[in-house]
Amino acid sequence: DAGVIQSPRHEVTEMGQEVTLRCKPISGHDYLFWYRQTMMRGLELLIYFNNNVPIDDSGMPEDRFSAKMPNASFSTLKIQPSEPRDSAVYFCASRPTSRPYNEQFFGPGTRLTVL
């Protein structure tokens, strides 16, 4: 099993540019989560999907952030336009419904730097 795959691992961009982060969950996992980790705010849940449908996006900071899951094996988190305060590590995690105890499997993260 390849685990949760995220790309790119590192992204450096300039303020105002569009940024797209990608995630491939573990095959068979029907829940997908996007988190953001910063020194100031710790680990925050941004949004999660079940069977490709967004269930809770209350953690999405503002309209500049959007997330999609067009199919069971792919999700994107987009920031447009990006700002320096968006600099963080973004994690994707997945879990199967068959694990009722909500054990999530995390990807290695994307470190985003907005200059």
Added chain:
Amino acid sequence: AQSVTQLGSHVSVSEGALVLLRCNYSSSVPPYLFWYVQYPNQGLQLLLKYTTGATLVKGINGFEAEFKKSETSFHLTKPSAHMSDAAEYFCAVYPLASGSRLTFGEGTQLTVNP
């Protein structure tokens, strides 16, 4: 709302010494409880979890945690620290009535000194 408090954002121990990382939660109903570990430049991985049954749970790498309902605590311990244990540790709770949302504590950075 659920909350998780990890006492001490930084803990430093000597190699071979006891590791104790503290976690308290607020809930009227005992939730499911987890400890995750994050090594530098990596994602989080599950160390151990408590759902039901035995209150002392054992995890990977020699770690264990004890669920104490009366104290609303789930402290993580390891009898003898190893240099490779240096990492950030997160306590998390899954309140049974909240859908699929895990709530994480702020994390504790563990340093192991030679």
